[in-house]
Amino acid sequence: MKRVRQIRAVLLDIDGTLYHQQALRGLMAFELSTAPFSLGSIREALGVWRILKCFREGRESLRAMEDPRVSLVSLQYSLVAERVCVTSREVEIIVREWMYRRPLKYLKICRRRGMVEFFQLAAEMGLRTGVFSDYPVREKLQELGIPVPLTVELCGTDPEINAFKPNPKGFLYACHLWNLDPGEVLYVGDRHDVDACGAKAAGMPYVIFSRRTSRGFNASATTELRSITNFRGLCDVIHSAT
Ligand SMILES: [Mg+2]
Structure with a gap:
């Protein structure tokens, strides 16, 4: 089985992921x-x-x-x-x-609890963070109040991508901008059909926000279904995968 390298960046979806859609x-x-x-x-x-x-x-x-x-x-x-x-x-x-x-x-009142703390923890751990969404990202990020600077902000309609998820182009473009292998970038989304499938097609490890209980995170398997229910679960994931 392919061994995942240490996670060095976290790429997140916005709608349904950073806030309750x-x-x-x-x-x-x-x-x-x-x-x-x-x-x-x-x-x-x-x-x-x-x-x-x-x-x-x-x-x-x-x-x-x-x-x-x-x-x-x-x-x-x-x-x-x-x-x-x-x-x-x-x-x-x-x-x-x-x-x-x-x-x-x-957006701010619908924000997921623990989102700010997650970005702060990721910054403390030296992880790069960014977003990739099918919809425009800039104004939403301003309203959500992300506490750290993001180094990648991508939308599926950006000319360099021009593809919506689950097409892997946007996922891979983020890796290209960070100069990282897909296996080093964790994707976080809320839809199995677009987020999990897109990340999987790009060869990226991923976790999906779900109401169902977590099935855990196995850093040695890149394509296994993984669910988290809140940002605390995501913090546990990055602790175990870095
Ligand atoms: Mg979403």
Whole structure:
């Protein structure tokens, strides 16, 4: 069995990993339910709901794209525009407002407990930390209040990647930027189908936040299913793998 080298960096997903996504979705569902009043139009609110639903569905379908010849940034909007008969620009404006800007104010209250302490511990242990998400990362990181500087901040739509998880390109690009072997970078996510599969395809050890109890971390097996339930569990993982 291939022996894992010491972990020297931790790469994390953001949504559902650094904060509780279900809680944020609940808050946004409430805000969206009041859209007819805030927008002053039921028709306009229906348009927003439809565009957001199509955008989420379209995003999931783009995961299967192996090697897109066009930029995913524009494709994610044009696919929706075609379906709901509006312009790509209109889709982009609504997605930026309702999916990127408005949820920002809820991030801090939805933050997972122990997140700050984890980043502090990782810094004390000399581990490099970074994020790789399918969605834009900069504004979310500012709102979440990460206590240490991150050395890698990547999004699947960055031109150097142009692929959503579970495509391993983004995972491998992070390793390239850190000049580390994939076996030296631990990936932390919350979805088995995209985070675990992507990390596995890149040859990276990984752990997944799950409500199920932990099955432990075996540093000598790179592809075994591993679950953690909180950041304390992640701190135990990095202690055992460094
Ligand atoms: Mg996630």
